[in-house]
Amino acid sequence: MLEFLQYLPDVFTPWNFLVLVLGTVGGLILGATPGLSPTMAVALLIPFTFHMEPATGLILLGAAYTATVAGGAVSAILLSIPGAPANIATTLDGNPLAKQGKATAALHYCFLASFVGGVLGVLVLIFFTPTLSQWALGFGPSHLFWVAILGVTVIGSLGSGSVIKGLFAGFVGLWISTIGYDPVLGVERFNYSEHLGGGINIIAALVGLFAIPQVLSMLTPQDLPGGVTKFAMEAQSIATSIRDTLVRWKALLVGSVIGVVVGLIPGAGGQIAGLVSYDQTKKMSRDKAKFGKGEPAGVIAAESANNAMVGPSLVPLLTLSVPGSPTAAVLLGGLLIHGLFPGPALFSDHGPVVWTFINSLLVGQLLMCIFGIMISRYSRFVMDIPEYYMAAAITVLAVFGTFSVQNSFSDVFVMMGLGVTMYFASKIGFSPSPVVLGIILGPIAETNFLQGQIIARVGDGMVPYFFGGALNITLVTIVVLSVVYSVVSEMKAKRQQRAAQQADDDGYVVEKEA
Amino acid sequence: MLKKITKTLQTSALAFAVAGTAILPQLAQAEAYPDRPVSMVVSYSPGGATDFQARIVTMLAGKEDYLGQPMVILNKPGAGGKVGWDFFASKAKKNGYELAAYNVPHFIAQSIVFKTKYNIDNLEPIANWGADPAVLIVGKDSPFNTLEDLMNYAKENPGKVTFSGAGLYVGHHIAYLQFAKASGLELTYVPHKGGTPAMKSVMGGQVKAGFNNLSDAFRNRDSVKILAVADLERNKEFLPDVPTFMEQGVDVDDSSVNFRGIMARKGTPTEVVDYLAQRVPMMFEDKKTLKKMDSAGSPVRVIPRDQVITMWKEREAYLKELLADLKK
Numbered sequence: 001m002l003e004f005l006q007y008l009p010d011v012f013t014p015w016n017f018l019v020l021v022l023g024t025v026g027g028l029i030l031g032a033t034p035g036l037s038p039t040m041a042v043a044l045l046i047p048f049t050f051h052m053e054p055a056t057g058l059i060l061l062g063a064a065y066t067a068t069v070a071g072g073a074v075s076a077i078l079l080s081i082p083g084a085p086a087n088i089a090t091t092l093d094g095n096p097l098a099k100q101g102k103a104t105a106a107l108h109y110c111f112l113a114s115f116v117g118g119v120l121g122v123l124v125l126i127f128f129t130p131t132l133s134q135w136a137l138g139f140g141p142s143h144l145f146w147v148a149i150l151g152v153t154v155i156g157s158l159g160s161g162s163v164i165k166g167l168f169a170g171f172v173g174l175w176i177s178t179i180g181y182d183p184v185l186g187v188e189r190f191n192y193s194e195h196l197g198g199g200i201n202i203i204a205a206l207v208g209l210f211a212i213p214q215v216l217s218m219l220t221p222q223d224l225p226g227g228v229t230k231f232a233m234e235a236q237s238i239a240t241s242i243r244d245t246l247v248r249w250k251a252l253l254v255g256s257v258i259g260v261v262v263g264l265i266p267g268a269g270g271q272i273a274g275l276v277s278y279d280q281t282k283k284m285s286r287d288k289a290k291f292g293k294g295e296p297a298g299v300i301a302a303e304s305a306n307n308a309m310v311g312p313s314l315v316p317l318l319t320l321s322v323p324g325s326p327t328a329a330v331l332l333g334g335l336l337i338h339g340l341f342p343g344p345a346l347f348s349d350h351g352p353v354v355w356t357f358i359n360s361l362l363v364g365q366l367l368m369c370i371f372g373i374m375i376s377r378y379s380r381f382v383m384d385i386p387e388y389y390m391a392a393a394i395t396v397l398a399v400f401g402t403f404s405v406q407n408s409f410s411d412v413f414v415m416m417g418l419g420v421t422m423y424f425a426s427k428i429g430f431s432p433s434p435v436v437l438g439i440i441l442g443p444i445a446e447t448n449f450l451q452g453q454i455i456a457r458v459g460d461g462m463v464p465y466f467f468g469g470a471l472n473i474t475l476v477t478i479v480v481l482s483v484v485y486s487v488v489s490e491m492k493a494k495r496q497q498r499a500a501q502q503a504d505d506d507g508y509v510v511e512k513e514a
Numbered sequence: 515m516l517k518k519i520t521k522t523l524q525t526s527a528l529a530f531a532v533a534g535t536a537i538l539p540q541l542a543q544a545e546a547y548p549d550r551p552v553s554m555v556v557s558y559s560p561g562g563a564t565d566f567q568a569r570i571v572t573m574l575a576g577k578e579d580y581l582g583q584p585m586v587i588l589n590k591p592g593a594g595g596k597v598g599w600d601f602f603a604s605k606a607k608k609n610g611y612e613l614a615a616y617n618v619p620h621f622i623a624q625s626i627v628f629k630t631k632y633n634i635d636n637l638e639p640i641a642n643w644g645a646d647p648a649v650l651i652v653g654k655d656s657p658f659n660t661l662e663d664l665m666n667y668a669k670e671n672p673g674k675v676t677f678s679g680a681g682l683y684v685g686h687h688i689a690y691l692q693f694a695k696a697s698g699l700e701l702t703y704v705p706h707k708g709g710t711p712a713m714k715s716v717m718g719g720q721v722k723a724g725f726n727n728l729s730d731a732f733r734n735r736d737s738v739k740i741l742a743v744a745d746l747e748r749n750k751e752f753l754p755d756v757p758t759f760m761e762q763g764v765d766v767d768d769s770s771v772n773f774r775g776i777m778a779r780k781g782t783p784t785e786v787v788d789y790l791a792q793r794v795p796m797m798f799e800d801k802k803t804l805k806k807m808d809s810a811g812s813p814v815r816v817i818p819r820d821q822v823i824t825m826w827k828e829r830e831a832y833l834k835e836l837l838a839d840l841k842k
Contacts (some may be wrong), residue, residue: 043560043589047569142719181593184705186628186682197600198592266714321734322714329710330559333566339809341733407588408597451704455721458673458702 001256007355008053011363019056020360023063023080029373030064031071034394034399036086037208038068038112039327046334054338054350058357059364061334065327066364069306070114070372077106077299078379081394085202085417085440086306088433089274090212092158093298095292100294103233103383107376108241109296109301111129116245117256117304117367122312122362124260125318132312133319136264141452142466144267148445151272151437153482154279158433163490166434169425173438176200176418183443184450195410204402204411205418209432211398212419218391233380238373244296251281251297252304259308264315266322267448271440275433277305283485311361318354494498520679541617545784546670547610548583548763554776555606555614557598557621559591563570563646563709563727564774568615569796570806580797585613594681595620596630603632610786613640618773622830626837634830635780638787639822641776641794644807645815646727647745647768648689649756651738653719661741661762664723665697672700675687678712678724681705683837686712686725689744689770691836693725696765713738727772728752729811752813769832773815775822791819 011017023045030036041064049057072083077094091109097106098107124132139147155170156163179190191197245252258277280289281301291298313324314331321342323329335342340350347354385393402415422432456465467476554572565587572585590598599614599621606612616639625633632659650661658664668675679686682705694701704721706712709730716724717737731740734754743749744757745768749756759766778787778792797803798816807814817825 046560046566047587050569051572137714137718140715140718181596183707186594186705194600198597267711320714320717320737321730322710322717332710333560333562336810337570337806338568339811341811343734344736406592406597407590408601447707451706451715454702454704455676458676 002353003351004359007352008359010356011059016056016059016356018361019052020491021062021367021371021453023060024067024364025065025371026100027064028071028074028368028371031068031083031150032074033397033401034075034081034083034211035203035398035405036068037203037327037405038065038072038086040203040405041065041068042327042330043174046330046337048502049334050337054340055353055356058334058340058353059330059360061416062251062357062361063364063367065331066118066307066310066361067368067371069310070111070118070303070368073114073299073303074107074372074375074379078383079102079211079214079394081214082206083377085206085271085436086274086309087302088206088271088436089278089302089305090299090300092278092433093293093295094302096292096294097296097299099462101234102236102294103379104236105234105241105296106299107379107492108236108238108373109299111369111372111376112242112245113252113255113300113304114307114372115309115365116252117259117306118310118365118368119362120256121263121308122309122358124363125311125314125361126358129315129319132264133316134167135198135229136266136316136324137320137322138471139267141448141455142469143471144265144478145318145445145448145452145466146472147262147265148441148448150475150479150482151276151441152445153479153486155434155437156486158275158279158431158437163486165429166431168415169430169432170434171204173435174329174442175438176435177439177442178446183447195413198406198408198410200414200418200439200441201402201408201411202404202436204415206436207398207402208415208417208419209422210436210484211394212416213423213426213432215391215394215398216420216423218387233383245300248297248300249286251301253305254281254284254302256308259305260312262305263309263312263324266316266324267444271326272437273305273309274302278302283482283489286442288489307365307439318346319344371466401458523641547789548581550585550611551584551794552581552611552613553586553588554595555590555598555602555612556589557590557592557615557617559588559593562591562619563729563820564615565589566810567644567774567807568813569801570810570812572808574797574803576813577797577800580793580800594624594684596628599624600631603630603636603779608783610778610782611789613776613778614791616773616775617778618685618775618826619688619770619829619833620684620772622773622826623688623833623837626830626834627683634826638778638780638782639819639826640776640778640787640790640816641798641819642773642815642822642825643798644774644812646685646729646772646774646813647743647749648685648725648772649728649731649744649753650689650693650723650742650759650772651713651716651726651731652723653716654737654739655719656722656739658723658741659739661757661759661764664741665699665764668697668699668701673702675699675723676702676704676707676721678704678715678721679726680709681707682711685727685770685772688833688836689725692744692766692770693759693764695836695839696759701719718827725770729813733811742766744768749813752811769829769836773817773822773825775817787819 030041042061073090076082076087076090077098080091080095082088082091094106131448156166255277259273262273278301313328316322316324317328346480373471402411456462556565556568561702575581575585602614652658677690690703713726715721740756743756795816
């Protein structure tokens, strides 16, 4: 059980440790760049590992995976532009915190929460791999469909003030995800121009929807409506941040556990871990009204979840060669190049390499936290840059980042188009998060529904297939509870609002009745 | 007189110079090719089997014995490879500096079924590096231990046996179609988004069987049972004990084998194509490359250009027939 300790010193050989440090620092910076997602970073680094020792190469890839996921929060907090889909939920409270002059605190929360979640995730990977990999394998099309639907139930409550606007934006996102080729049957849909042939790339959509409206707002003169107000970075001691984080242990726990579970399920798209745990933390919290306006618990839940996902997403990968997240899928290529075939024999055949890799993930979490907090101290230099330079820099990064994903100009056009549309939509109260969530969840729900339909048709029929079995029943129950809870709390809030209004309108009459 | 001669000389010198500038670059190009890095479009995502094999087989391109210039991989994934190949067949330059990786039967089947900008007539094969046959797999806990078990069950339960595979009109789907046609059984195909999710469905018991790559099935041999190989011969290197379909009396040939190689656009100068066709197979057969491919579990089959041309033609003719049956 404690076999991993035996290989811990291997992480600290000068060369391995240097690679780990470089991978972590580089990953934090890459992650903070809009458009450079963890998946992209790992894919870009694989060729560099060709000529390295297997263990060293994997340390580099692992460090990049860990650090990019956390680094994406930096731009999410400072600029309200998530570095990757996993950081969307971080913008919801992180950016309001920054605007209130608590940017340093928000960055501290983010890296501390990432550290806690990340360590927990790696511990799950170390101790429960054999047990959990079989469990993860049990998730079939019907279960994944319900997981995606659970994600859809979150859409309405995201970001925008109004549920209706949130749902509408989510619907638009789901529609956008159907552009291109049908994932199962290969039918062309809404393919009006050759730029849409490959569908809408998720990174292009993410960068466009978040970064472009931000750039346009920056260029709006401050005295006009819609201009961005600058904020200063405060000095916050790390001890205070640690205390603040630990006080919100509930958010930390909810985030980490949901991150672990979502990371384990292959094909559920780890990107939704942050959003689901953000939503759950909000639902469990006593003062929901604070969320979206700069509640530290929101940042903590989202960031602990997306780093907790890293370790578990490797559980099914290492034992069954089934990746738990898109980034883990790219990592599979990195393993194969070094002749490490994931499977039950991996740990016995290549024990030293695998354990060194897993240990480096653990050490990497600590380094990520330390360097992240150091970087947050210097982030204010970024914030001191005049807006017009900033806008230009973001635009350049957005264009390069988007182009680099598939080397495609079509993606850049799509990014620009969506971005400009979003800028105007944001003027009438729409927010980008539900749209992106729709684009992420659409294909998961659709693919699994269609596959489930084919299997059910020749099997037991639709109803038993989608509603039968303990796992389906559990998931459906959670979905129903999530919807009912949202409706009830919405109605309660409305009633309170109305009561308060009435009290205002006819003052003492209400008081007398009560 | 002297003046006249000088003038003639001057004129002819000029004429030569003009003619020279017209001819020389072409000569120089042919002789010096390649004098800068060569790019290669891969129509699948980074980290996938085609991508990492492409990276391994081109890693030595920079050596003087081969191209003397590095090859740079450009990933253009989307729509099962269509996005990348459409781009290549319509936009790539025909100067030998822009090449692409091909996957047979994928791109040929797609050019038959869909409206694509590519077909075997506007592309020019250079050489083939790998061949990964499709194999029939079932889960570790499946009641089927042989192809016969599975076929008997399918006969009694028409349509009930579900097969996973990596999408439509890819090698796995072609193997499935051939199997269904040859056995006369009623079966159900469940398209997946790639080979890995298709494999996962078999391991998790979500489908009863599946067609997948021999290399991937070999790596997962502890979690799945491999019942048959869709090739003309057994794979001696990786799976010497698994019989072919033909050995078991089912007429499934090697039409579904996933061939991977390098191609150029039609219209690329002949001398460039010849140069590549001569050097590229040598690069594939370098000991270092072979070792790396072997340790990554990727079956190598180097086939020279002239044989690839025939192979493409045969595949196209056969697939047209098979897929026409399907449309009826």
